[in-house]
Amino acid sequence: MIGLDIAFWILAVVGVIAALAVVLLGDVFRAALSLVLCFLTVAGIYITLSADFLAAVQILIYVGAISVLIILAIMLTRDVQRGSPSNRLRLPAFLVAILFFGGVAYALLNTTWQVSSTPPLEPTTPAIARLLFSEGGFILPVEIAPILLLAAIIGAIVLVREK
C-alpha cells in the first residue's frame, strides 16, 4: 500500500505541475507537450485506482489520438501562432478558478461519502465488456456513440473541405 501512496503523490505533483505548465507557458508547442505529460500522469493515476483497462485507453486515446490531433493543428496554423498569450480577463479568470476550487474543496471535504471497504475488482476488462455489451448493461449509450461519431466525422469533413 505504501508503494501506491508514493506513486499517487509523485503522479499528482507531476500532473499538477504539467497542468499548470499547459495554461502558463507562453509557447503553444511546449504547452501541448506538457499536456501530453499530464495525460500520462492521469493514466498512472488510473493504475493506482486499479483501472487498468482505462489506463490503456487513456494512453491510446488521449496520449495517442487527441495529442497528435492538437499538435497537428498547431503545426498547420503555425505561421500565425503568436504564442499563448492571456486575454484581459486574466485576473477575473484567476479569481473565478480560485473561488471555484475553494467551493468545490469545501463541499468535497465536508460530505460524508458512502465509502465501501470492498477491494476493487481486478482485472477490469471482462467486467467492462459485460457492462457495455450485455443485456442489462449500458447498451443505449453504446448505440448512440457511433451516431455521435458519424455526426462528428461528417461535421469535420464539411468544415475542412474547401467550398
Place this chain on the structure above:
Amino acid sequence: MVGLEHYLILSAVLFSIGLYGALAKRNAIVILMSIELMLNAVNIAMVAFSRYIVPLLLTGQVFVIFIMVVAAAEVAVGLAIIIAIYRHRETIDATKIDLMKW
C-alpha cells in the same frame, strides 16, 4: 494513507487549472487543451468514485469511456473549425476574432 478525498482534491485542482486556462487564454487551441484538462479532471473523479463507492460495479469507469469518446469527437470538430477559420482570417486568436463581440 491515500483515500477518496485525495483523488477528489487532485481532480478539483486540475479542473480549476483547466477552468482558468479556458477563461483566460486567447489562443483557441490552448482553450481546447484547457478543456481537455477539465475533462481529465472529471475522469479522475469518476474513476475514484467508482473505485471507492461502488468497487464492484465499475459504473464510473464506463462513464469515463464515453467521456473519452465524446472528447475525441469534440476535439476533431473543434480543430476542424479552427482550421476553417485560419483559412479565412489567418489568425486563431479568440479575442482577435472580433467581427462579433466576445
Place this chain on the structure above:
Amino acid sequence: MLNLELFTPELTLAATAIVVILLDLVIPRKGWLVVVSLAGVVVAAGFTIAMWGGSSQAIFNNMLAVDNFALFFKLLFLAIAALVILASVDYVSKFSRFQGEYYALVLLSALGMMLMAATAELISIYIALELASISLYVLVGFLKDPKSTEASLKYLLLGAVASAVLLFGMALVFGFTGQTQLGEIAQAIQGLSLSGVLDSPGLILGMVLMVAGFGFKIAAIPFHMWVPDVYEGAPTPITAYLSVASKAAGFAIILRVFYSAFGLPSWLSLDWGFIFAVLAAIGMTLGNVIAIPQTNIKRMLGYSSIAQAGYLMVGLAVVGFSPAAEVVGRSSLLFFLASYALTNLGAFTAIIAISNKVDSDLIQDYSGMGRRAPLLALALTLCLISLIGMPPAAGFMAKFYIFSGAVQHGLLWLVVIAVINSVISAYYYLRVVKVMWLGEPASEEKVPSSGALRLALSLSCLGVLLLGVIPGYIMKLAEMAAKMFAF
C-alpha cells in the same frame, strides 16, 4: 428483452439521415433530399403518435423512458425539424455542395434531442446531449464565412466548457449516490434521510453544477454569452432551430432530471426551485434590457430568447415549489415550450423570407415591409405579438398559465418582475412592427417568397393562432404528458 418497436422513431430518423447522405452522392436533383428528409420525419412522427397514450415503459435496462412526456417532446422536436427543413430549402439550394450533409445533421441533432427528452440515466443523457450539440456546432459553422465559423468556434468552446462543468456535477451526484439511473438516484437520496443543505454539500454542489451545465443549453443567465453572437453568425434557419429546439431539449432534460431525481425530499426541490427563480428574474430583466438597443433583428431575437428562457424558468421554479403530485407547473411549462417554438419559428421564417430579398438583418431595412410584402409582415407581426404575450396569440395563454401557477405557489414577486418585463419587451417588439407598417419602403419592389417558406410560415402562424384561441386541447395533451413520468 429489448422492445425495439418502442425505439422505432429514433431508428427511423437515424436511417433517414444516412439515406440522405448516400442519396446526395448519386442524385443530381437535390430537391429529393428535402422530400426524403421530410418523409423520414413524418414516419418517425407516425411511430411516435402510435405510442401516445399507452402506459409508461422503459427500455434498454431502464435507460430510455417511453412515456407521454418523452413522446410529447419527440413530437415537438419532429415538428420543429420539419419546419426548419422547409424553411431551409431556399437557403440550402444556394450551397454548391454538402446539401445532403446539412439535412442529415439537422436530422441527427433532432435525434439527439429526442433522446435527450427520453433518457433517464446520466451516461445516456450526456451522450445524447453531445450528439445534439456536436451536430449543432457544425451546422452553425456551415456557411464557412468568417462570421459563421467564428460563431461556431465560440459555440463549441463555451459548449465544451459547459459540458465539462455538467460532467463534474454528474460525477458528484454519482459519487454521492453510487447510481446513474435517475430513479435509483432518487431512491438513494431519499434513503439517506438528509435534513438540509449543510448535511450534503457534495450533492448540492453536484446539483448546482448540473444547473450550470444545462443552463448553457437553455441560454440561462449567466451562461448566455454565446447567444447573440451565435444567433447572428449562424445560417438563419439554424438560428431558428437553435432558439427553439435546443432550448426545448434543455428544458426537457432539466425537468426530467430535477423532477425525477431531485424531486424529493421537499427541501431539495425548494432549493433548486429557488435557484431557478433567481436565474429567471435576472435572465428576464437582462435579456429584455439589452434587447432594446439592438439594431440587428437576429441579435434582438437572441436577447429576446434569453428573456423567454427567463419566463420558462419561472415555470421550473413553480415545479420546484409545488408538491410532486401536482401537474399544473409541468404542463404549463410544456405548453409554453410548444407555443414559444411555433412563435419563434414563425418569426425566423418570416425573417428568412425577407432577408433573402433585402439581404440584411438590420431592423431599419424592414422599413415599409407592410407594403412590400403584406402577408409576411402580417405573419411577423403576429409572432412578435405572441412573443410579447398579447391575445389572441399563443404567447398570451402560455404566459397566463405559467404566471397563474407561480402566483398560486407564493411566487408573486417573480410574477411582478415578469409582468414588468413583458411591458418592457413590448417596446422593442413593437418597434419592429412600427418600422414595418409605418416606415417608408426603401423600394417599391415586392418581396417574393418560395412555396416551402410560405408553407412553413403558414403552419407556424396557424399553430400560434390555434394555441392562442383554443388552448384547451393542447393543454390537455400537455397535462397527459406531465402526468406520465415513468420514474
